[in-house]
Amino acid sequence: MSDKVQKNTxxxxxxxxLKNKWKKALADYDNLRKRIEKxxxxxxxxSSARLLDKLLPILDTLENCQxxxxxKGLRLLLEQFKGVLMSEGVKEIEAEGKNFDPLKMDAxxxxxxxxxxxxxxxxxxxxxxxxxxxxxxxxxxxxxxxxWQKQSV
Numbered sequence: 811m812s813d814k815v816q817k818n819t820x821x822x823x824x825x826x827x828l829k830n831k832w833k834k835a836l837a838d839y840d841n842l843r844k845r846i847e848k849x850x851x852x853x854x855x856x857s858s859a860r861l862l863d864k865l866l867p868i869l870d871t872l873e874n875c876q877x878x879x880x881x882k883g884l885r886l887l888l889e890q891f892k893g894v895l896m897s898e899g900v901k902e903i904e905a906e907g908k909n910f911d912p913l914k915m916d917a918x919x920x921x922x923x924x925x926x927x928x929x930x931x932x933x934x935x936x937x938x939x940x941x942x943x944x945x946x947x948x949x950x951x952x953x954x955x956x957x958w959q960k961q962s963v
Contacts, residue, residue, distance in 0.1 A: 855899070855939050862900055866936060866944055869895070873934075895936075903935035905946040915946045923951030 923929045935946025
């Protein structure tokens with residue numbers, strides 16, 4: 811092989827190598843751009859989580875008051891407050907009568923009832939855009955009645 815042919819072959823290999831590196835760099839850049847955009851969207855979506863979490867006890871108090879007091883004003887206030895939370899992506903976790911989900915619920919009581927079914931919601935839980943903001947506190951069925959016996963030592 812002549813020197814010119816060898817040089818051309820080497821140059822073609824080098825060009826192909828540089829093209830492949832360039833394509834890989836473009837793909838890496840595109841992936842980075844997509845990841846940064848996704849992180850930015852998630853940041854915006856969940857940046858309000860701390861504030862919304864602080865508002866949930868106020869919602870609990872308003873709901874407790876509504877159960878004890880009759881009043882159109884309180885009902886309207888509660889509806890408006892829930893509307894604001896919903897517009898921000900807050901959704902109540904449906905628990906009562908459902909199967910116990912340890913990712914969305916905390917079992918704080920157990921009782922006689924269908925095994926692993928939520929018998930009662932002690933404190934409502936909420937999600938923010940599909941992510942648990944506050945787990946529901948629930949009473950869970952354990953199946954048959956369990957008799958606790960004191961063991962002698």
